[in-house]
Amino acid sequence: MKLRLSLFLVLFLLAAQDTPPLAITSPAPEELLRGQVTITGKMDVPGFLSAQLDFAYSSDPTNTWFIIQAFSQPLADSTLAVWDTTSITDGDYVLRLRVNFEGGTSQEVTVPIKIGNDLLPTP
Secondary structure (H helix, E strand, O other): OHHHHHHHHHHHHHHHHOOOOEEEEEOOOOOEEOOEEEEEEEEOOOOEEEEEEEEEEOOOOOOOOEEEEEEOOOOOOEEEEEEEHHHOOOEEEEEEEEEEEOOOOEEEEEEEEEEOOOOOOOO
């Protein structure tokens, strides 16, 4: 019985380590997006001060980011924003979730995506 309990505890701890505390969980990398898109993720991290969800052109040498949503409170496994992509030119982009911490540091995650509002849907 102790062996089963120990094995369960080890598996639980390993599973917990695979879940990063900061993540964009949807859309998936390289996903083709159209219209209204729900962006989900999590940013429930210790020392949270603020966060921002933004996007940029994937090949932008100026490192210019456009804000989608700002956050003053952390969210855990939640909808971060509903993004209207219809005003965005079709192409390759990057979504970024950046968290600022109380000590002045920051951490970010990115997901490459594609916008294709003018493309015909695949049958």
